[in-house]
Amino acid sequence: MTRNEDLLTGVILDETIELTVDELCRSCSTRRDTILSMVEEGILQPVNRTGVSWRFTGVSVKRAIKATKLHRDLELNLPGVALALDLMDEIDRLRARLAHISHQAGIDDS
């Protein structure tokens, strides 16, 4: 049994959380101009497109980290990262759909 005072409570990075550009930079250890370029490429969507200081929701953190890693590890340029992320999203959607349909058809694809 864990004592209550030892229990750490974090923040769920969901749609209800808002971050500034600098906070997002910190979370994926990247530079401000990289984040701005990611917005240009449509990799990240700020909450307020028109405002002076952009804000992002918590779910952007996961995407920004993924994008940073692809950019750095695979030496992809940002349009390449954008394409890879879109295709990965599409694959996730199709996999979920396939799992659903397989289940309904009684096919065990595990």
Next chain:
Amino acid sequence: MQYKDYYKTLGVDKTATQDEIKKAYRRLARKYHPDVSKESDAEEQFKALGEAYEVLKDPEKRAAYDQLGSQWQAGQEFRPPPGWDAGFEFSGDDSSAFSDFFESLFGRAQSGSRGRSHGFDGKGRDHHARVLVDLEDAYAGTARQITLQAPYVDKSGHVRTRERTLNVRVPKGIMAGQQIRLAGQGDAGMGGGPAGDLYLEVEFRPHRMYRVEGRNVHVDVPVAPWELALGAKIRVPTPEGNIEMSVPPSSRPDEKLRLPGRGIPGKKKGDLYVTLRVVLPPADSEKSRQVYENMKREMDFNPRQGLGV
């Protein structure tokens, strides 16, 4: 410590050009990148690749590595020769995750150097970890122990690692794929810099009964033919306990019934979808055979009507 054959890791000859090394790395990195790859050991493979490339892409490090000689085999017990690296200088890189072999040759990067190179003075390294929880935990909340390798500087000034164990609350309403950030729970910062953060990505353990889609939960519930035909009150399992549910008369096999708000809790609660799966009672006794005989006699039913036969 074991000798590592970086050329073998990248699948190139010792005579490979810098360009060939880069090409080999890119090809393998795409194959094993943990965000892309479905290979089970992708993370390990990718780390090994990164380490090999870190050495071979840098002409100075490569020269130093080559100087060790070619008599070594991968995995062989290795001790660097005395004074082996005289005359070479290496800039600290993000090698915090590299092997003992790498560190004995090129030293260990100070924690936070990567942050510094990106303009954050001495920020400690962020940690990323995955936690597996049960679907039931998303309804009630739970706690998980996370063990991290945390670097520290010992009395003689060497950077060593020790294990640090944290108890972390996994709050009610968590969804698969969501991240929990624990500010300041990463590595300590250097020179007064802020500590790194800990990011936990939550995954659900596959469940025997339930399938999860976002906040919605699906469950198959077996029903008897008369329950479908006549309607019934049946007990169904949910991740927060059994409940009673009505099956309307004249329901069809595989029909899906929605129980609003019985999915994963949250500001926007998910729903529970119950799929009715018909189970036929076996005709394994005189009595049950009699019932089937009666149905055959009394019911005017051709299941193959749709086939025109």
